[in-house]
Amino acid sequence: MFYRESGQFKSSYKEDMQAFPIREDKIGIAVWLLLAYLYVPFFGLPGLEYGFALNAIMIPVLIFTITTIGLNILVGYTGQISLGTAAFMGVGAYSCYKLTSYFPDVNIIILIFSSGFFAAAVGALFGLPSLRIKGFYLVVATLAAQFFLEWCFIRIGWLYNFNPSGAIEVPQREAFGFIVTGAAAEPVTRYLVVLTILIFLTIIAGNLVRGRIGRSWMMIRDMDIAAELIGVRPLTTKLSAFAVSSYYCGVSGALMVFMWLGAAEVESFDVNHSFLYLFMVILGGLGSITGSYMGAAFIWTFPLVLKEIGKVFEINPTVMENVSLVAIGVMIVFILIKEPHGLARLWQLGKQKLRIWPFPH
Amino acid sequence: MKDIAQGYMTEDGRQIGAVLMELKNITLKFGGVQAITNASFDIREGEIRAIIGPNGAGKSSMLNVINGFYHPQEGEVWFHGKKRPSMPPSEIARQGIARTFQNIALFHGMTTVENVMTGRQLMMKKNFFWQLLRVGPALEEETVHRRKCEEIIDFLEIQAIRKTPVGSLPYGLQKRVELARALAMEPKLLLLDEPMAGMNVEEKEDMSRFILDVNDQYGTTIALIEHDMSVVMDLADRVVVLDYGKMLADGTPDEVQKNQAVIDAYLGVEN
CATH class of the missing domain: 3.40.50.300 (P-loop containing nucleotide triphosphate hydrolases)
Structure with a gap:
């Protein structure tokens, strides 16, 4: 009734190749954008305290969405697997910290975008084994990257400016006349910066996966031998996927430390976080950008929701924490069996049903 | 002879x-x-x-x-x-040199038209930065090759399944899509x-x-x-x-x- 493509005719290939060919989808996206830019900055989230809504929900969810999109490019679109995500985020965070130490006057947003390139280079380097090995063996190789980089973050004092605590502490930095990092930065400024970067990176990811490069990634994922016989070079394709994916991870790592945590140690980039991001990708939907949003939002808010429920029923918070871990585990197993394409697929099925409602036959 | x-x-x-x-x-x-x-x-x-x-x-x-x-x-x-x-x-x-396979080797995660488009990969030259912007020349290139692919799709009479994921197609049609993909390479x-x-x-x-x-x-x-x-x-x-x-x-x-x-x-x- 409300979601129909009938009557919307495409008269050129350009129109047919749009990101959202159906008019109702465009309206939906516009509504989301309006809410994100005009409602949330003023009122936060309904029913929640303003600072909590921004600091504990919106900002981390948006940052993790960038990570999830990045990891999805590698896992969902190219079919390679990585457990080094958190470490690649660490590379982004530490390089942004070093850059801003050396160039304190440069706009921090430029530095955040530049730090992604360091992560991309490291990611491409650790992606080299993917040319020879697949599946579980590649997981082990990326796990090695995770532990090696963690070791670097602890042992190489230069990375955290020989700070005795071993942590990187975010200095106050300005961009376009606003304080965007450090303790004095308003949550709403940080929220808007993160949101804008996320939207920018989403558009780019959407463009890449729909074009030649995205197709070559998916060719490698679906049938690497056929891809090679069509002329796709496995080396460049796999490494470009590792590089782009790690770029996203690097930017999100820098954002995580500079816009959200304010200070970070190696624990923020450990292997548990790598697993968490992988869960976001799997639950949200492999090979779907919409799914990346859903996965990140779901995995992050679900424990918070359970905590609130626990408060209502006066259950011990630590019990609730374990319950949420168990619940997420069960859900991942369930999703893997019942719907391997995750929440994004469910969303799509829902839309498909709506399309032919109320006459499903 | x-x-x-x-x-x-x-x-x-x-x-x-x-x-x-x-x-x-x-x-x-x-x-x-x-x-x-x-x-x-x-x-x-x-x-x-x-x-x-x-x-x-x-x-x-x-x-x-x-x-x-x-x-x-x-x-x-x-x-x-x-x-x-x-x-x-x-x-x-x-x-x-293009080929098809004895056991169909289509890209199962993609639709028919995307599969045919993969045949054009080598002819698409716009670099990474145009690709990520997807405006101007990159979009133009995409359109030109899309038109070519549509011609091949017409030629092999598979218009109706253009946007269907190939995994769900019957065997005979999959073979035809595979031929379309090979033809798109203009071998x-x-x-x-x-x-x-x-x-x-x-x-x-x-x-x-x-x-x-x-x-x-x-x-x-x-x-x-x-x-x-x-x-x-x-x-x-x-x-x-x-x-x-x-x-x-x-x-x-x-x-x-x-x-x-x-x-x-x-x-x-x-x-």
């Missing part, structure tokens, strides 16, 4: 040109197994060349040699009058590995018609492997017969049919 150095005329009046690919004394071994022994034949511009033989004769191995997936221990591959050095299959694809030499395996008579007729149309309309040189003899005898201009990796015969369908060695290989010899 000694008088064909400059090409020849087929029975239905098509002019066949000079040698496009020549295989000289190919020998391929897997460990102790001799898959192909000292096989030599050529493929000429514009012709439909069939490779036949009983199971395990080395036909698919021969195609794999042609598109560089296997590297023969001995022998030379000449393409366009030049000896081809040993190179990875992705480079050979760039020289204009100089098209290799078809059992294009009609597992099809019913009607589907075989359709497929045969498409193969002839492709050859006729695009002038594509085709080398195919097929088990259905009536199809081979109708389609092919010249036939190579392999058995146990050795060449039994090479000639027009009529010549091959009369060859005693071929009859023995297919029907068995009375001891």
Whole structure:
């Protein structure tokens, strides 16, 4: 009734190749954008305290969405697997910290975008084994990257400016006349910066996966031998996927430390976080950008929701924490069996049903 | 067939040109197994060349040699009058050799039109930064190639399944999408590995018609492997017969049919 493509005719290939060919989808996206830019900055989230809504929900969810999109490019679109995500985020965070130490006057947003390139280079380097090995063996190789980089973050004092605590502490930095990092930065400024970067990176990811490069990634994922016989070079394709994916991870790592945590140690980039991001990708939907949003939002808010429920029923918070871990585990197993394409697929099925409602036959 | 150095005329009046690919004394071994022994034949511009033989004769191995997936221990591959050095299959694809597979090798996560678009990969040149902006030249390029793909989709009559994920298509249509993908590469030499395996008579007729149309309309040189003899005898201009990796015969369908060695290989010899 409300979601129909009938009557919307495409008269050129350009129109047919749009990101959202159906008019109702465009309206939906516009509504989301309006809410994100005009409602949330003023009122936060309904029913929640303003600072909590921004600091504990919106900002981390948006940052993790960038990570999830990045990891999805590698896992969902190219079919390679990585457990080094958190470490690649660490590379982004530490390089942004070093850059801003050396160039304190440069706009921090430029530095955040530049730090992604360091992560991309490291990611491409650790992606080299993917040319020879697949599946579980590649997981082990990326796990090695995770532990090696963690070791670097602890042992190489230069990375955290020989700070005795071993942590990187975010200095106050300005961009376009606003304080965007450090303790004095308003949550709403940080929220808007993160949101804008996320939207920018989403558009780019959407463009890449729909074009030649995205197709070559998916060719490698679906049938690497056929891809090679069509002329796709496995080396460049796999490494470009590792590089782009790690770029996203690097930017999100820098954002995580500079816009959200304010200070970070190696624990923020450990292997548990790598697993968490992988869960976001799997639950949200492999090979779907919409799914990346859903996965990140779901995995992050679900424990918070359970905590609130626990408060209502006066259950011990630590019990609730374990319950949420168990619940997420069960859900991942369930999703893997019942719907391997995750929440994004469910969303799509829902839309498909709506399309032919109320006459499903 | 000694008088064909400059090409020849087929029975239905098509002019066949000079040698496009020549295989000289190919020998391929897997460990102790001799898959192909000292096989030599050529493929000429514009012709439909069939490779036949009983199971395990080395036909698919021969195609794999042609598109560089296997590297023969001995022998030379000449393409366009030049000896081809040993190179990875992705480079050979760039020289204009496309193929389809015996067990369909489509990209199952993509729709029909996306699968056909993958055939255009090599012709799309806009670099990474245009790709991520997807405006101006990059979008223009995408549109140009999309149009070309739509032409091929029209040609093979698969418009209705344009946006269907290929995984959910029936077998016969998947084979057709695979042919569309190979055609989108605009190959100089098209290799078809059992294009009609597992099809019913009607589907075989359709497929045969498409193969002839492709050859006729695009002038594509085709080398195919097929088990259905009536199809081979109708389609092919010249036939190579392999058995146990050795060449039994090479000639027009009529010549091959009369060859005693071929009859023995297919029907068995009375001891």
